[in-house]
Amino acid sequence: MEELIKLENVWFAYVNSNYVIKNVNLTINKGEIVAILGGNGSGKTTLIKLFVGLLRPNKGHVYVKGIDIKDRRICEIAKDVGIVFQNPNHQLFEYNIREEILFGPRNFKDELREDEVNYWIERLDLSDLLLKSPLLLSEGEKRRVALASILAYQPDVLVLDEPTTGQDRGHKEVILNVLLNYVKTKEGKAVVITTHDLDFAWRVASRFIVLNDGEIVYDGDPKNAVEKGILVKSGLKNPSIVELGLSLKKMGFKIEDYDLTHYIEILRERCFKR
Amino acid sequence: MRTPSIIYSIFDLIRFEKKYTAFHKLDLRTRFIIVMCLVVLTIFFNNIMLLLCLVLTSSIILIIAKEIKRWLKNSLIVWVIMVLIFLINSFLTSIHHGTILALRFLSFILSISILTMTTNPDEVIALLTTLCSNKKIMASFMLSLRFTPIMVNEARKIMEAQEARGWGFKKRGVLRRLRPIIIPLLVRAFQIIHNVVITMDVRAFNSRTRRTTSLDQKLTMLDYIVMTISVAITIYLLLVI
Numbered sequence: 001m002e003e004l005i006k007l008e009n010v011w012f013a014y015v016n017s018n019y020v021i022k023n024v025n026l027t028i029n030k031g032e033i034v035a036i037l038g039g040n041g042s043g044k045t046t047l048i049k050l051f052v053g054l055l056r057p058n059k060g061h062v063y064v065k066g067i068d069i070k071d072r073r074i075c076e077i078a079k080d081v082g083i084v085f086q087n088p089n090h091q092l093f094e095y096n097i098r099e100e101i102l103f104g105p106r107n108f109k110d111e112l113r114e115d116e117v118n119y120w121i122e123r124l125d126l127s128d129l130l131l132k133s134p135l136l137l138s139e140g141e142k143r144r145v146a147l148a149s150i151l152a153y154q155p156d157v158l159v160l161d162e163p164t165t166g167q168d169r170g171h172k173e174v175i176l177n178v179l180l181n182y183v184k185t186k187e188g189k190a191v192v193i194t195t196h197d198l199d200f201a202w203r204v205a206s207r208f209i210v211l212n213d214g215e216i217v218y219d220g221d222p223k224n225a226v227e228k229g230i231l232v233k234s235g236l237k238n239p240s241i242v243e244l245g246l247s248l249k250k251m252g253f254k255i256e257d258y259d260l261t262h263y264i265e266i267l268r269e270r271c272f273k274r
Numbered sequence: 275m276r277t278p279s280i281i282y283s284i285f286d287l288i289r290f291e292k293k294y295t296a297f298h299k300l301d302l303r304t305r306f307i308i309v310m311c312l313v314v315l316t317i318f319f320n321n322i323m324l325l326l327c328l329v330l331t332s333s334i335i336l337i338i339a340k341e342i343k344r345w346l347k348n349s350l351i352v353w354v355i356m357v358l359i360f361l362i363n364s365f366l367t368s369i370h371h372g373t374i375l376a377l378r379f380l381s382f383i384l385s386i387s388i389l390t391m392t393t394n395p396d397e398v399i400a401l402l403t404t405l406c407s408n409k410k411i412m413a414s415f416m417l418s419l420r421f422t423p424i425m426v427n428e429a430r431k432i433m434e435a436q437e438a439r440g441w442g443f444k445k446r447g448v449l450r451r452l453r454p455i456i457i458p459l460l461v462r463a464f465q466i467i468h469n470v471v472i473t474m475d476v477r478a479f480n481s482r483t484r485r486t487t488s489l490d491q492k493l494t495m496l497d498y499i500v501m502t503i504s505v506a507i508t509i510y511l512l513l514v515i
Contacts, residue, residue: 093457107440
């Protein structure tokens with residue numbers, strides 16, 4: 001696997017405070033969808049701000065595509081690492097949504113491929129809103145516009161801070177499909193999300209990174225994390241589908257995979273046996 | 275130096291940080307009088323040596339307040355303006371006059387920084403609450419003071435968000451460069467004000483005619499001594515020089 005982002009012994013502290021990121025070592029590889037999980041104040045947002053150079057480490061190094069970001073400008077790093085912030089109100093300013101989405105690509109590319117931009121507009125269910133002012137949208141719609149404005153220039157690493165906040169069930173599915181599609185169809189891309197929505201993280205992520213008080217307590221397979229009880233130990237709750245699976249296990253069912261279809265198959269087998 | 279870095283450093287040059295030094299322990303009124311004395315002397319002094327003494331005095335106060343490092347770290351823009359003032363005035367009048375104006379500018383910025391870097395907005399609000407009886411005027415003062423650091427923080431977040439979308443990647447004119455920052459900042463300001471007004475109303479802001487404060491507003495003996503010495507020295511210097 002090829003590394004897109006690499007953090008090497010990274011320590012970070014805000015002015016006049018203790019370290020909030022402590023000796024973090026991690027890599028984000030091509031083709032991965034990584035979920036960074038942790039309680040409030042565990043350092044998730046700080047960690048992703050380090051990826052894009054908005055914060056610079058006090059100790060250690062951050063490499064983006066093999067280059068140390070120490071002397072690189074944020075807008076140069078942003079070409080490779082696109083970040084969608086928690087609050088979309090900090091970035092919306094154009095007179096309509098189409099212009100808002102084109103702001104990012106116009107900064108990086110001299111020639112725009114309209115079909116690529118239109119593709120993300122359609123995928124994020126924004127086609128009907130294109131001529132509306134971004135300032136008049138609901139919070140959920142604003143977030144999707146913010147996501148589209150980053151996807152439109154297709155950075156190698158897409159970083160999202162709490163992407164599901166303010167989204168209804170249907171639009172959560174839309175975002176989930178967009179993220180899966182981004183990694184599957186576009187070669188050499190990776191997605192990083194921070195979230196408290198464990199159900200969403202479980203469905204989308206191929207790897208969990210669990211943070212506790214600025215330290216990585218787990219980095220690996222999601223299934224292993226829930227089975228070892230890492231999430232619960234870090235003050236988080238297991239995804240609902242996993243909770244159901246664990247309950248079935250306690251009842252004596254042989255659960256191999258935490259998936260609804262698998263549960264139905266097992267329950268059906270048991271019913272037919274009887 | 276890039277535009278965002280300059281703006282960040284100006285923010286840091288005026289931002290209050292909580293510290294527990296002898297200077298911070300003085301009452302706000304005492305600190306205000308000290309700074310006003312420095313400003314008055316800066317305006318009236320026309321001598322290079324005396325202005326240098328004022329710069330030194332302000333620097334010593336910043337050292338006592340443990341703010342000198344932060345000031346020096348963010349003061350590049352001050353030095354640049356100072357050099358420009360010196361060059362323009364030296365060219366138009368004389369080197370002597372240019373030096374005086376440049377030093378006057380430095381002394382003025384140092385004095386004002388002392389006040390802004392060491393004054394907690396809460397102290398100003400508490401003091402005004404004690405002094406002013408009009409609740410609505412007070413509320414306006416309170417909001418403008420309390421929301422200044424919040425708006426500074428918002429501006430910082432907006433700049434971060436736009437930089438992360440490639441703002442500053444291509445060179446553009448000033449207006450086109452500032453538009454992605456100013457519009458979201460104005461929108462955020464209106465949103466915040468709207469939320470605050472609603473929140474104040476639902477928490478019965480209009481129910482009482484006079485408001486109280488929890489902060490102690492008593493002057494100590496040290497405050498009286500420092501105030502008297504500052505005013506006395508200022509009057510003496512103004513009369514003698």
